[in-house]
Amino acid sequence: MPQLVWLVTGCSSGFGEVFIRQILSRGDLAIATARRLDKIQHLQKLGAAILELDVTHSQEVINDTVAKAIAIYGRIDVVVNNAAHVTSGAWEDVECDQLVSQFDTNVFGVFKVTRAILPHFRERRSGVMVFISSLSGWHGHAFIGPYAGSKFALEGLVESLGRETEGFGIRTLLVEPGRFRTLLLSPSNLRVVPSKIPDYAEASKANADGLAKGDRTQPGDTEKAVKIILDLVRKEGCAQGKEVPFRFPLGRDAYETIGEKCKETLHLLEDWHDVITSTDFDSDSAQK
Structure with missing residues (x-):
């Protein structure tokens, strides 16, 4: 495969930083972006071009930034929408503006970057x-509603987009990682809303403690995950000679949880088949 030019969002840590390092190690060209340039100077030293990009900015500002990115090498071949954070809290404790803030990054930001390119x-x-995306785009864990909601929304948007654009020679890959050892649960990326309601207090605190304990102790190896994603994009390594699917879970926990949900859904459809399919007009009624 010829040399590719990649544009990656959210490169100050985690998946984004690993993407840039592995992209460069394969001989491709990388444009790393983050809200603050000082957070990605080290990636410039490795050979990446860097740009300031805050996905919550206006469409016009993001259009200008993407235009600058295209001008660096004359083209972009791959865009990786990676920037995200987590908001955790009970429905009755999370304020609407906190939910909107979650969607601003995880959904609307992705929409604007993709729309620009x-x-x-x-x-x-x-x-x-x-x-x-995330395992949370399949399974809404308790007290993770804002994050899960944003990822469920992303899944629908991207599935539609893939069907809209496949006729133009554009490929779409929706990756659904489980728990990988990144900074997603660090204080800079995790926004916990403690419960002020006695009925939720104990469970809410247990959830917050669990998330904090999970910070940088997740079972997934980010290096391995990114290697697989690069293989899927470049159609080499584990993807050599295979048809790359649109949706791709990553991680043992993603495999198990998504598998269980698929089984539950199939069981529901079979068990309630006659009821689910009983809602068409009767032939005689339709003719009247």
Whole structure:
């Protein structure tokens, strides 16, 4: 495969930083972005181009930034929408503006970055769009409603987008990682809303303590995950000679939890088949 140019969001740590290092190690070109340039100076020293990009900025500002990114190497071949954070709290404790803030980064930010680069891909009739979703896009854990809601929304948006753009030679890859050892649960990325309601207090605190304990002790190896994603994009390594699927879970926990949900859904459809399919107009009624 020829040398690719990658644009990656959220590169100050975690998946984004690993993406840049591995992209460069394969001989491709990388444009790393983050809200603050001082957080990614070390990636510039490794050979990446760097740009300031806050996905919560306006569409016009993001359009300008993406235009600057395209101008660096004359094109972009792959965009990786990676920037995200987690808001945790009970429904009755989370304020609407906190929910909107969660969606601003995890959904609307992804929408704006992708919308900015789509004309470039469409005109070239090529390009790969990678979206880092989550196991939480399949399973809504208690007290993770804002984050799970944002990832469920992302899944629907991206599935629709993939169908809209596949005729233009644009590939879409929706990655659903389980728990990987990144800074996603660190104080800088995790926003916990403690419960003020006695009925939720104990369970809410236990959830917050569990998230804090999980920070940087997650079972998933980010290096291994990113290697697989690069293989899927480049169609080499584990993806050599295979048809790359649109949706790709990563991690043992993702495999097990998504598998259980699929089984439960199939069981529901079989058990309630006659009721679910009983809602069409009767033939005689329809004719009247």
